[in-house]
Amino acid sequence: MEKASPEILLSKIFDSDYRKVSPTLVSFLSPDTKSSLVLYYRQSSPDREAPIQYSPYQNSESQALTLDQVEKLGKVNNLYFDIKQIPSTEVDHISQKYLESFKNLDITTPKGLKEFSRLLPNYVDDSITLPAIFSSPSFKDTILNITEKFSQLRVDSASEQLIQLDPVTLAHSLGTTFITFNFRNFLDSPQLYKKRNIPDELAQSLLVELPPQQLIFSCLYHDLGKYNIDPDILHKPGKLDPDEWETMKTHVQFSYDFFQNVVKDNPSFPFQTGLLSILQHHEDDLGTGYPNALKKEQLPLLSRLLHITDIYHALTSKRPYKEAYTPQKAISILKEDAQKGKIDSALLNIFICSLEFPNK
Numbered sequence: 218m219e220k221a222s223p224e225i226l227l228s229k230i231f232d233s234d235y236r237k238v239s240p241t242l243v244s245f246l247s248p249d250t251k252s253s254l255v256l257y258y259r260q261s262s263p264d265r266e267a268p269i270q271y272s273p274y275q276n277s278e279s280q281a282l283t284l285d286q287v288e289k290l291g292k293v294n295n296l297y298f299d300i301k302q303i304p305s306t307e308v309d310h311i312s313q314k315y316l317e318s319f320k321n322l323d324i325t326t327p328k329g330l331k332e333f334s335r336l337l338p339n340y341v342d343d344s345i346t347l348p349a350i351f352s353s354p355s356f357k358d359t360i361l362n363i364t365e366k367f368s369q370l371r372v373d374s375a376s377e378q379l380i381q382l383d384p385v386t387l388a389h390s391l392g393t394t395f396i397t398f399n400f401r402n403f404l405d406s407p408q409l410y411k412k413r414n415i416p417d418e419l420a421q422s423l424l425v426e427l428p429p430q431q432l433i434f435s436c437l438y439h440d441l442g443k444y445n446i447d448p449d450i451l452h453k454p455g456k457l458d459p460d461e462w463e464t465m466k467t468h469v470q471f472s473y474d475f476f477q478n479v480v481k482d483n484p485s486f487p488f489q490t491g492l493l494s495i496l497q498h499h500e501d502d503l504g505t506g507y508p509n510a511l512k513k514e515q516l517p518l519l520s521r522l523l524h525i526t527d528i529y530h531a532l533t534s535k536r537p538y539k540e541a542y543t544p545q546k547a548i549s550i551l552k553e554d555a556q557k558g559k560i561d562s563a564l565l566n567i568f569i570c571s572l573e574f575p576n577k
């Protein structure tokens with residue numbers, strides 16, 4: 218088995234080579250999760266003399282691009298992609314997927330748009346700019362730090378196991394990590410949260426409960442226990458029967474036990490908070506979750522946040538039994554859960570803000 222040094226883990230996460238050989242990870246960076254590429258549209262001005270402008274689709278406040286900058290974008294069928302993070306050989310594949318993902322959506326014709334009038338759906342795509350997170354030093358440093366601590370504790374096997382997970386679960390683990398870290402980043406950026414009228418005190422009080430190392434540890438490894446689930450159940454293209462469902466639920470305990478064994482020998486295990494959230498990521502505020510049917514008051518913020526981001530990522534991803542839902546559909550499902558009291562509406566609202574949807 219490949220030895221998972223921090224460098225190898227990082228390269229698995231960041232290297233384009235890995236994306237090339239792993240279709241699922243490519244799709245993680247493409248429309249199957251509808252969350253990564255920056256799309257630009259070409260906008261003609263009513264004034265014929267004015268230059269054509271290219272603007273990022275998801276953010277009308279952003280500066281339009283100059284023609285010079287456009288040269289650096291990948292283009293297929295009048296879609297323009299920021300391909301800084303993606304090898305040009307993959308642009309065709311990714312563009313194709315983008316087009317497919319738009320095909321069946323409710324489509325309107327945004328004013329002033331030409332080429333896109335038939336292609337763009339009437340929602341603003343999930344605009345988490347993953348490349349920004351990829352290059353965030355604090356993100357990389359935190360992962361390096363975690364894997365270094367693993368090596369001191371002699372649990373390199375955790376990283377090895379993570380890399381060996383099936384591609385869907387690996388992509389989900391990474392995707393959930395990015396989305397959750399993005400939430401933390403949002404609360405750590407006054408220029409972003411002030412625009413959404415989130416008070417400083419609220420942002421600060423939430424941040425205190427989301428230490429970056431605990432957050433990344435719990436997100437990366439929350440579904441590690443799926444290595445122990447029968448692949449026929451894990452990848453079943455239909456609904457699980459009750460027995461299969463019970464088996465599936467055990468992944469949480471397996472993830473927890475994997476590290477619990479290490480904790481026994483190392484009482485000062487540095488990721489206790491994160492480990493608890495791994496165990497609790499399928500609990501809900503109402504007490505209808507598993508494995509312990511805990512209620513809101515018994516659940517730390519990190520567990521309740523991971524519960525939301527985990528669902529969001531799963532809903533917006535393609536699975537053997539379903540297509541990738543749009544961010545809008547995923548959010549409306551989460552809002553139904555909030556109405557039932559399963560998740561906290563205030564927390565959900567901040568999560569939606571962190572996705573940078575327009576005023577909601």
Ligand SMILES: [Fe+2]
Nearest residue numbers: 439440498499
């Ligand atoms: Fe899970």
Ligand SMILES: [Fe+2]
Nearest residue numbers: 389439440527
């Ligand atoms: Fe999960």
